[in-house]
Amino acid sequence: MSAPLLAIEGLTKRFGGLTAVKELTMHVEAGSISSLIGPNGAGKSTVFNVITGIYVPTAGDIKLGGASIVGRKPHQVAAAGIMRTFQNIRLFAFMTVLENVMVGEQTRMHATPLDSALRTPRAQREERAVSERALELLDFVGLSAQSEQWARNLPYGMQRRLEIARALAPNPRVLLLDEPAAGANPVEKRELMALVRAIRDRGVTVVLIEHDMKLVMGISDRVTVLDYGEKISEGDPQSVRRDPRVIEAYLGKGA
Amino acid sequence: MDARVRLPLGLGEVAVWQALGLLAIVALFALYPVIDRNIGHVSAVADAGYFLLLVFGLNIVVGFAGLLDLGYAAFFAIGAYTYAMVASTQFNLHLNFWPMLIGSACVAALFGVILGFPTLRLRGDYLAIVTLGFGEIVPQVFLNLDKYTGGPNGISNVDQPVFFGHAFGFNPVPYYYLYLVVALISLVLLNNLRRSRLGRAWMAIREDELAATHMGVNPVTTKLLAFAMGASFAGLAGCIYAAKLTLISPDEFNFSVSVTILSAIVLGGMGSLLGAFIGGLLLALLNFMVLPQVTNWTHALGTALHNEAIQNADLHYIIYGLILVLVMLFRPEGLISNASRRAELHHGQPATSAAAAGVE
Numbered sequence: 001m002s003a004p005l006l007a008i009e010g011l012t013k014r015f016g017g018l019t020a021v022k023e024l025t026m027h028v029e030a031g032s033i034s035s036l037i038g039p040n041g042a043g044k045s046t047v048f049n050v051i052t053g054i055y056v057p058t059a060g061d062i063k064l065g066g067a068s069i070v071g072r073k074p075h076q077v078a079a080a081g082i083m084r085t086f087q088n089i090r091l092f093a094f095m096t097v098l099e100n101v102m103v104g105e106q107t108r109m110h111a112t113p114l115d116s117a118l119r120t121p122r123a124q125r126e127e128r129a130v131s132e133r134a135l136e137l138l139d140f141v142g143l144s145a146q147s148e149q150w151a152r153n154l155p156y157g158m159q160r161r162l163e164i165a166r167a168l169a170p171n172p173r174v175l176l177l178d179e180p181a182a183g184a185n186p187v188e189k190r191e192l193m194a195l196v197r198a199i200r201d202r203g204v205t206v207v208l209i210e211h212d213m214k215l216v217m218g219i220s221d222r223v224t225v226l227d228y229g230e231k232i233s234e235g236d237p238q239s240v241r242r243d244p245r246v247i248e249a250y251l252g253k254g255a
Numbered sequence: 256m257d258a259r260v261r262l263p264l265g266l267g268e269v270a271v272w273q274a275l276g277l278l279a280i281v282a283l284f285a286l287y288p289v290i291d292r293n294i295g296h297v298s299a300v301a302d303a304g305y306f307l308l309l310v311f312g313l314n315i316v317v318g319f320a321g322l323l324d325l326g327y328a329a330f331f332a333i334g335a336y337t338y339a340m341v342a343s344t345q346f347n348l349h350l351n352f353w354p355m356l357i358g359s360a361c362v363a364a365l366f367g368v369i370l371g372f373p374t375l376r377l378r379g380d381y382l383a384i385v386t387l388g389f390g391e392i393v394p395q396v397f398l399n400l401d402k403y404t405g406g407p408n409g410i411s412n413v414d415q416p417v418f419f420g421h422a423f424g425f426n427p428v429p430y431y432y433l434y435l436v437v438a439l440i441s442l443v444l445l446n447n448l449r450r451s452r453l454g455r456a457w458m459a460i461r462e463d464e465l466a467a468t469h470m471g472v473n474p475v476t477t478k479l480l481a482f483a484m485g486a487s488f489a490g491l492a493g494c495i496y497a498a499k500l501t502l503i504s505p506d507e508f509n510f511s512v513s514v515t516i517l518s519a520i521v522l523g524g525m526g527s528l529l530g531a532f533i534g535g536l537l538l539a540l541l542n543f544m545v546l547p548q549v550t551n552w553t554h555a556l557g558t559a560l561h562n563e564a565i566q567n568a569d570l571h572y573i574i575y576g577l578i579l580v581l582v583m584l585f586r587p588e589g590l591i592s593n594a595s596r597r598a599e600l601h602h603g604q605p606a607t608s609a610a611a612a613g614v615e
Contacts, residue, residue: 052469054465073468073473074465074468074469075468075469075471075472075473075474077469078468078469078470078471079471083469083470084469086466090463090465090466091462091463091466092458092459092462092463092466092467093462093463094458094462094526095455095458095459095462099455099458102455103455103456103458103459103467103470103472104470104471106452106455106456106470106471106472107471109452111451111452111453113448113451113453113480113484116447116448116451116452116453116454117444117445117447117448117451118444118447119264119265119447123451126452127450127451127452166470167470169470170471
């Protein structure tokens with residue numbers, strides 16, 4: 001087996017006396033779809049927040065393509081190729097849909113403030129290329145008709161897809177999706193599954209946190225289950241589904 | 256569909272009537288000193304120039320990047336004192352005005368970074384308090400460093416610009432054109448910046464700083480650039496202001512200046528460049544031309560009625576305050592604004608993503 005693209009090794013995160021994540025090891029293969037599941041408060045979002053640099057881990061290491069990214073700031077993690085969405089959608093409300101995606105392309109751009117102020121040919125060329133790419137991504141998630149609207153005016157489902165397009169903008173190596181199906185109806189969930197597969201087919205490795213088991217079992221190559229910050233099970237969807245510890249964590253001890 | 260034309264300098268595409276209107280406005284400004292031969296009026300409109308530059312600069316910080324700065328007049332003071340100290344009898348330095356125009360902007364920008372660094376983690380109310388303090392400290396420093404700044408008397412006999420052998424003197428017309436040229440160039444540059452990598456980074460920080468950093472926006476450089484570029488406009492304005500007035504003192508840069516600049520931005524429509532321009536121009540003309548006239552009228556009325564109370568009444572700031580209150584009551588989104596913000600402020604719909612605070 002080749003080296004994993006994203007390797008979480010013995011990750012521990014403590015907040016004072018509370019251990020949110022305890023000695024988690026998780027390997028994500030390039031080109032795969034992995035899921036992180038677990039009951040509420042299991043520490044899933046904390047894992048994402050540590051990966052993306054909001055929190056510094058108490059112990060352990062996170063490697064992207066073999067290089068440690070621990071200690072990097074969120075914008076440096078983004079530049080390294082890890083982009084994310086948020087559990088509670090965080091778009092730039094008073095910017096257009098297109099501008100939202102273009103913000104995502106920051107790390108690919110080279111225009112200096114002087115270039116931009118003077119609109120040098122170089123800056124104009126880059127600006128054109130970036131907006132074309134953003135439009136292509138909007139088309140990919142099915143929002144090309146809304147490109148000039150304010151992000152806040154989009155209905156909920158479209159806001160979720162816009163957040164995904166924005167995260168895809170710099171062509172990341174890894175995309176972290178934090179509960180992308182929250183609040184979605186069955187039709188939207190099916191569309192989302194197709195979208196996640198299409199993202200994987202573009203060469204982006206996907207890690208998702210999700211509560212909807214049908215969705216998780218339907219698209220994941222590998223599932224990791226957290227409970228109280230500890231990994232209690234890991235494997236392909238079928239084996240995880242049958243794991244007694246997983247059933248116990250979700251349903252409580254059988255009577 | 257009406258015909259559209261493409262404007263030069265990256266100003267975008269507008270309908271023909273809009274382009275013609277824009278041309279007429281620029282022509283009106285260009286010809287104003289020729290049309291109105293009243294030197295007092297031209298001087299007042301020229302003074303609107305420095306105010307407009309201040310509004311442009313603060314609009315970067317507050318309007319684009321969403322960093323509430325209540326001490327912006329400090330940078331205006333720094334720009335004015337920078338030029339006055341090196342181009343007057345104070346130290347008998349008499350440096351040339353034109354390079355110092357850039358020099359003052361750079362010094363102000365440097366102080367923008369100095370203010371920016373310790374406040375990087377602050378937002379909203381907290382940032383407002385720190386900048387308020389900065390705005391109070393700077394004039395106090397100029398007041399008390401009397402060895403260098405002339406203390407409460409300030410610096411007099413500031414050198415006036417000379418343009419290819421043509422001395423500006425006390426004639427407001429050349430200052431008027433200098434402000435006009437600088438303001439027009441600023442408008443074009445700012446309009447370009449607004450729709451660029453940096454402009455989008457500023458707005459993203461304003462809308463949701465945490466999300467912005469996760470999208471690859473470096474919050475440190477982005478905010479420092481906002482503070483520095485915002486301050487540089489105040490430096491420019493201060494330099495021309497000192498040269499036109501030839502006399503500056505610390506009490507001209509107090510809190511009310513910062514607040515007036517901020518109210519021009521709110522009046523015009525937060526974040527909108529056109530709004531900043533119109534808000535700044537309206538407030539400046541109101542304060543420099545229209546309202547001083549009101550005081551003359553009340554004085555004349557009081558004299559005619561032999562009523563000392565009316566004679567001494569200064570209605571200037573009462574009317575000014577009343578106008579601000581009325582605008583905020585009936586047009587809280589400002590004079591120029593987008594439709595969605597109008598809807599929010601008039602119908603009280605909560606913002607969606609930007610309001611969600613904290614990370615789980």
